[in-house]
Amino acid sequence: MFIIFIMISSAACAHQPITLFCHGIVDTSKQADRYTNGLQEPKKSFDFPDAAIPEGYNLNNLIFTACNFFGKPVNRNAMYMGHDQDIVTLEQQIKPDINYILYGVSRGGFAAITYLAEKNPENIQALIIDSAPANIISAVDEFQHAIGYKFAEDKKTQEYVFNYLFPAYVINSKPSVENIANITNKNLPVFIVHAKTDTRVHIRSAWQLYVAFLQAGFTSVYLIELDQGKHAYYMQGPDSEKYLQALHSFYKKHNFNYDSTFATIDNLEIFQPDIDDILKKITADKHDMQKNYEQQKSYNGIILSCLTIVTAAILIAQRNL
Numbered sequence: 001m002f003i004i005f006i007m008i009s010s011a012a013c014a015h016q017p018i019t020l021f022c023h024g025i026v027d028t029s030k031q032a033d034r035y036t037n038g039l040q041e042p043k044k045s046f047d048f049p050d051a052a053i054p055e056g057y058n059l060n061n062l063i064f065t066a067c068n069f070f071g072k073p074v075n076r077n078a079m080y081m082g083h084d085q086d087i088v089t090l091e092q093q094i095k096p097d098i099n100y101i102l103y104g105v106s107r108g109g110f111a112a113i114t115y116l117a118e119k120n121p122e123n124i125q126a127l128i129i130d131s132a133p134a135n136i137i138s139a140v141d142e143f144q145h146a147i148g149y150k151f152a153e154d155k156k157t158q159e160y161v162f163n164y165l166f167p168a169y170v171i172n173s174k175p176s177v178e179n180i181a182n183i184t185n186k187n188l189p190v191f192i193v194h195a196k197t198d199t200r201v202h203i204r205s206a207w208q209l210y211v212a213f214l215q216a217g218f219t220s221v222y223l224i225e226l227d228q229g230k231h232a233y234y235m236q237g238p239d240s241e242k243y244l245q246a247l248h249s250f251y252k253k254h255n256f257n258y259d260s261t262f263a264t265i266d267n268l269e270i271f272q273p274d275i276d277d278i279l280k281k282i283t284a285d286k287h288d289m290q291k292n293y294e295q296q297k298s299y300n301g302i303i304l305s306c307l308t309i310v311t312a313a314i315l316i317a318q319r320n321l
Contacts, residue, residue, distance in 0.1 A: 017099035022108030082110035117179035135175035148296025195229025
């Protein structure tokens with residue numbers, strides 16, 4: 001009986017794709033250790049170029065050393081932000097005669113989409129996207145709205161600002177959300193998870209990606225919105241069980257290995273909201289962003305006026321002394 005069990009288990013593993021974990025920026029392949037309950041065997045992780053220790057004695061090396069002291073490797077000269085050498089590195093991990101599930105966190109998810117769109121491999125069986133940005137450059141515009149001051153009005157200027165911060169980023173790179181339509185396998189199962197409280201990458205990115213996949217004609221797309229979660233630490237957060245239940249139920253539905261402890265959701269349609277409802281969320285979010293910008297801009301004006309009055313009062317007082 002034991003031998004039969006071993007034979008069945010071996011056969012199951014033989015048909016199970018390798019889960020290839022793609023880590024985010026300011027991290028390494030060890031990020032996969034935080035996703036142990038979600039990564040089914042066989043699994044593999046690797047390092048993107050920015051995880052490497054920079055050579056020489058320069059500003060980039062100094063920044064890396066300082067940040068790495070706190071466990072956050074920041075190699076700006078190798079941060080390709082999901083493009084260029086990130087795609088080359090990802091492609092090098094994939095053997096054409098082996099099937100894979102791509103599991104990307106943040107930049108890793110962005111890179112996975114870009115890789116699929118540019119290379120269209122036939123051996124990718126599923127795509128899992130955790131807290132991935134829909135458009136890397138949008139971070140600049142979001143920052144402008146947050147501080148109430150626009151220093152880069154158009155997308156091109158925003159891209160140059162981003163390139164200044166991350167010099168390895170290639171100007172005119174195409175955002176993943178615009179690349180989705182170029183993926184030819186529309187039957188690819190896609191699992192998107194994002195937390196409403198993620199302060200690094202706003203949940204609007206998940207909405208935009210979900211809509212883009214549906215509009216491109218994908219047939220099996222799921223959107224899991226967690227109420228709480230810290231960026232890249234969702235599985236350590238209060239909604240980890242919801243995440244794992246949805247993920248392993250996704251595995252089960254699409255005939256991958258799964259943990260029966262978590263695969264308890266039979267109707268995954270609850271994670272397939274109507275596209276019109278998501279479009280309404282996106283529209284409302286744009287309105288909120290603009291409203292917050294106007295409020296912050298108004299606060300900035302009040303602060304500037306107060307500073308001007310105080311400065312003038314000090315100058316007048318000095319003259320009268």
